[in-house]
Amino acid sequence: MAQALVLLSLALLFSSTAAISDSSFILGHKKVSLSKLKSGAERVSVSIDVYNRGSATAYDVSLVDDNWSQDIFDLVSGNTSNSWERLDAGAVVSHSFILESKVKGMYHGAPAVIKFRIPSRAALQEAFSTPILPLDILAERPPEKKFEWRLLAKYGSLVSVLSIVGLFVYAVISPSKSSAGKASKKRR
Incomplete structure (x- = not known):
């Protein structure tokens, strides 16, 4: 009897799922x-x-x-x-x-x-x-901040040069992973 009840509930579950899947x-x-x-x-x-x-x-x-x-x-x-x-x-x-x-x-x-x-x-x-x-x-809203293209034109080249110099300094100062790996192999 318990098996029949389980089978019946599974059949109802699958039929309701199928009905739901075939709808809008x-x-x-x-x-x-x-x-x-x-x-x-x-x-x-x-x-x-x-x-x-x-x-x-x-x-x-x-x-x-x-x-x-x-x-x-x-x-x-x-x-x-x-x-x-x-x-x-x-x-x-x-x-x-x-x-x-x-x-x-x-x-x-x-x-x-x-x-x-x-x-x-x-x-x-x-x-x-x-x-x-x-x-x-009709509420008073503060004006939206828009991107200032004038500032980009004025300071954009300076920012890019400073970024490149900073990346170069970082690359020179930071230890290389390959040289660190070679140093650890020599110690063994």
């Missing part, structure tokens, strides 16, 4: 970038990548990201939703849209909702994208 596994990655406009507004660029990491095709894939409050954001271009007829195994699709805000403050966004159908199940499946970090709309 949908992931969504949501990215947001902010850019200030001269008009006193801030542009919010939203991009969502939808991946099918499963081994089967997903059908009737729909993406909805309608968590952007119309009191705070105006849609500038694109749509907050999109759909695709199918998403093959290993494939990725992207969707993006641009919003604009004139309201200052912190905004906490929610994940986008992805719905899809797989042939082995009658009900629509649901997945969520990654959430975004809180957005500080």
Whole structure:
């Protein structure tokens, strides 16, 4: 009886693993970038990548990201939703849209909702994208430090000459491994 129970549980385990491996596994990655406009507004660029990491095709894939409050954001271009007829195994699709805000403050966004159908199940499946970090709309940000090409042009040759001289001095001063090996063989 115990052997039959073990065999039955192993059969169930393998059949559930096989069923999982023959299905779609949908992931969504949501990215947001902010850019200030001269008009006193801030542009919010939203991009969502939808991946099918499963081994089967997903059908009737729909993406909805309608968590952007119309009191705070105006849609500038694109749509907050999109759909695709199918998403093959290993494939990725992207969707993006641009919003604009004139309201200052912190905004906490929610994940986008992805719905899809797989042939082995009658009900629509649901997945969520990654959430975004809180957005500080119209916040004062310090200017970004950019690489100073002027300094490279002015001091680059001096730094390279000093580096070469330093490497030469190090090579002359440090003992050679081959001569150290020969000295240890002579002592034996």
